[in-house]
Amino acid sequence: MRASSLFCISPLDLVSRARSNLLVLGMVAATTPLATADDWSGWMGDQRDGVYRESGVIESIPDSGLKPKWKASIAGGYAGPSVADGRVFVFDYARRQGEAFNDPGKRADLTGDERLIVLDSETGKELWRHEYERPYSISYPAGPRCTPTIDGDRVYILGSEGDLRCLSVTDGELIWSRNFPKDFSAEVPIWGFSAHPLIEGDLLYTMVGGDGQGVVAFDKMTGEVRWKQLDSNAGYCAPSILKQGDQKQLLVFSPTGIHGLDLLSGEPIWNVELSPMFDMSIAIPAIEGNRVYASGIRTESVMFELNENATAATELWRGERDHSVFSSNSPAVFIDGVVYGTDCNVGELIAFDAKDSDRLWSTFQATKPDEKRFIKHGTAFLTRIGDSNRFFVFSENGDLMIATLSKDRFEEHGRFHAIEPTQEAFGRSVVWTHPAYANQTVFIRNDQEIVAYSLVKPE
Numbered sequence: 001m002r003a004s005s006l007f008c009i010s011p012l013d014l015v016s017r018a019r020s021n022l023l024v025l026g027m028v029a030a031t032t033p034l035a036t037a038d039d040w041s042g043w044m045g046d047q048r049d050g051v052y053r054e055s056g057v058i059e060s061i062p063d064s065g066l067k068p069k070w071k072a073s074i075a076g077g078y079a080g081p082s083v084a085d086g087r088v089f090v091f092d093y094a095r096r097q098g099e100a101f102n103d104p105g106k107r108a109d110l111t112g113d114e115r116l117i118v119l120d121s122e123t124g125k126e127l128w129r130h131e132y133e134r135p136y137s138i139s140y141p142a143g144p145r146c147t148p149t150i151d152g153d154r155v156y157i158l159g160s161e162g163d164l165r166c167l168s169v170t171d172g173e174l175i176w177s178r179n180f181p182k183d184f185s186a187e188v189p190i191w192g193f194s195a196h197p198l199i200e201g202d203l204l205y206t207m208v209g210g211d212g213q214g215v216v217a218f219d220k221m222t223g224e225v226r227w228k229q230l231d232s233n234a235g236y237c238a239p240s241i242l243k244q245g246d247q248k249q250l251l252v253f254s255p256t257g258i259h260g261l262d263l264l265s266g267e268p269i270w271n272v273e274l275s276p277m278f279d280m281s282i283a284i285p286a287i288e289g290n291r292v293y294a295s296g297i298r299t300e301s302v303m304f305e306l307n308e309n310a311t312a313a314t315e316l317w318r319g320e321r322d323h324s325v326f327s328s329n330s331p332a333v334f335i336d337g338v339v340y341g342t343d344c345n346v347g348e349l350i351a352f353d354a355k356d357s358d359r360l361w362s363t364f365q366a367t368k369p370d371e372k373r374f375i376k377h378g379t380a381f382l383t384r385i386g387d388s389n390r391f392f393v394f395s396e397n398g399d400l401m402i403a404t405l406s407k408d409r410f411e412e413h414g415r416f417h418a419i420e421p422t423q424e425a426f427g428r429s430v431v432w433t434h435p436a437y438a439n440q441t442v443f444i445r446n447d448q449e450i451v452a453y454s455l456v457k458p459e
Contacts, residue, residue, distance in 0.1 A: 040083045040436040040443075042149040044284075048240055050333065051384045052392065052437040054274075057455040059390070065416030066453040069441065070124030074117060076447040077143025078423075084150040086129065087169065088119040088436070088443055090450050091157055093136070093143030102140050104425050107190060110136040114144055114159045116167065118459075121144055121439060123162055124452060130172035138192040142423055142447055145194040145236075147434070149204075151220065155260035156199070158206060159361060160192030166223060176223035178207050183217070186234065189279065194236040200263060205250060209234030214254045217266060227266035230258045236282035244310035251292075255279040258294050258302075260310060267421035270313045276300045283327035286334035286341070291354060293334055295319060295326045297344050303354060316355075323357040325350040329379040331430050335389065338407045340382060342367055347378020349393075349410060363410045364405070366393050368428075376426045382435045392437065396430040397421050400442065422447040 038054040041047055079091040091114070097109030115131040138160055146158040148307075155169050162180030168172060180186040180193065186209045195207035204220040214230030232254040242251040242260060249269060250261040255276065260269040274281075276296020285294040290310070295301035301319030306312070325332060325341040332341030337354050349366035352359045362369040367378035379396040382405075390413070393401045401415030421429040423446070436443040440456045 022442070032204070038438055039085070039150075040081075040438040041151070042082055042199075043080070043147040043238055043436070044331070044385075045437070048198065050331065050382065051386070053386055054437070054440055054455075055386075056457050057385070057440055058457050059402065059413065061400070061416055063414070066400070066418070066442075066455075069452040069454055071123075071451045072119055072124040072126070072447050073448065074445060074450050075115070075143065077145075077445075078140075078433055079144040080147045081436045081443045081445055081450060082148045082150055083121055083436050083438035083443060084167070086121050087452070088121050088124075088452075089148040089150065089155055090117050090119070090445060091144040091146070091148055091159075092116070092117065093134075093141075093160070094131075095141075098136070100141050101176030104139060105190075107137045107139055108141040110141055112136065114157075114163065116148060116155070116157050116172065118169075118172065119450070121441070121443075121452070123450065124450075128172045130165075130167055130174070132163070134159060134163060136160060138188065140192075140425075145192055146196045146238075147195045149199055151199045154220070156197045156204060156220070158193055158195070158197050161188055162186060162193050162208075164197070164206065164218070164223070166220070178218070179221050182211055184208050184210060186210050186213070189234050189236065191236060193234060194238075194282070195234065196238040198239045198241070200248075200250075202239055202264070205239040207234040207237070207239070207252075214256075215239060215250075215252050215261070215266075229266035229268065230254055230256070230259065231262055233279050235279050237281045237284055240284050242287065242292075242310065244306060245308075247310055249310060251285060251287075253281045253283075253285055253294055255281050258285060258292065258304075258313075260306075260313070266404050269311055270306070272302060272304050272313050272315065274300060274302050279399050280328065282329065282333040283341070286332040286339055288334040288337070288354070290421075291316070291334070293324075293332065293339055293354065294375060295324065295332070295341075297326055301325065301326060301357075317357055319357065323359060325359075328377050330381045330434070333382050333384065333391075333405075335384075335405075336407070340405050342378055342380050344377045345374070346372065347375030349380055351405065353407070353408060360407050361409060365410055365412060366401075367395055367396055375428065379430065379432055383435070383437060392435070392442070394418075394435050394444065396432060398431050400435070400444070418442075418453065419444050419446050419449070420450055
């Protein structure tokens with residue numbers, strides 16, 4: 001319509017047309033599903049359960065793959081990114097001197113800086129960075145292990161050598177800090193501090209290690225200690241929240257067992273003994289209903305059941321060779337009576353029946369598709385899409401795929417090579433960092449770059 005013709009329409013016609021347009025828009029809104037936004041504010045997402053809760057995302061990956069929205073250069077680390085309020089937080093290590101080698105039994109001595117780099121989630125432009133000098137003396141010294149934890153206007157980081165820091169999300173200003181070896185005489189685990197900080201209410205929980213201080217609760221605002229509990233080394237597993245009805249407990253997998261603790265006081269409520277070799281309590285326990293599954297390496301695993309009030313635990317069975325799954329780098333998933341996880345012994349993704357530990361199927365498709373025999377600590381990170389049985393699966397070779405997981409099979413719905421595996425493990429190239437999923441985008445890193453890919457479902 002030409003601009004001059006607008007003035008030939010009467011005011012009543014304009015009102016009538018406006019009402020018609022509003023009616024059409026209302027009908028479209030009523031029939032078109034609206035995308036819901038979701039952040040990824042810490043390890044395994046906002047609710048720390050490995051579920052991605054956004055609508056309007058792709059259901060399969062096309063043969064052409066996904067196009068990157070942006071890329072940004074970073075340095076080394078195993079810490080996955082986190083995303084909140086339009087910012088991406090990535091924690092890395094910029095090495096200056098020393099030989100970085102991967103030997104499970106030896107510590108590498110390096111000098112360099114741990115850095116929290118914050119990027120705009122839409123453009124990848126750097127907004128600010130916080131860095132501090134930190135010599136390393138750990139095995140597998142690529143960089144930090146712990147995903148940053150965002151809580152409101154603050155972000156919390158835990159470095160490989162035990163630097164716990166609280167920063168402003170706006171500009172990176174340091175609010176408070178603790179150092180575990182200095183403040184608690186804690187021993188640095190050979191593979192570095194790895195328990196992603198957990199925020200619940202006014203407290204921050206993480207593993208410190210030592211007599212009476214296996215796990216410590218800090219005041220999240222000041223860094224003051226609220227309580228300490230457990231005689232154990234730090235291990236490598238992040239604390240999580242156990243929900244049973246209206247009850248919440250702190251779920252801790254230490255090198256001596258699985259523990260249910262009171263959130264406010266730290267008082268023990270129940271425990272199940274499990275002592276993985278080399279203190280390798282790593283993967284957070286998998287939960288469905290009142291059943292909990294935890295595993296270490298080799299044949300260390302247990303399935304147990306909590307009573308109605310989660311005040312006592314009853315063992316159902318213990319792991320045996322060629323039964324259940326023995327998770328390490330990536331946690332297992334427990335859905336509809338089936339547990340899915342990557343096995344550190346053979347390296348396959350395995351499904352087993354929760355009632356008796358019998359394996360239902362196994363596949364290398366999720367970890368290393370060209371493998372025929374076994375790969376040590378084969379790794380794939382599983383992220384459930386809403387309440388469906390579809391998952392984003394990120395493999396150690398840098399492939400992102402979508403797959404349906406069921407008791408019958410692993411069914412792939414497309415994959416593409418998202419990033420290069422720049423780390424080394426047991427003589428092969430790997431990428432052992434959990435992606436972040438937020439704002440209909442996946443954010444994936446290695447030791448050289450972080451890449452953002454759109455997950456928006458085509459119209």
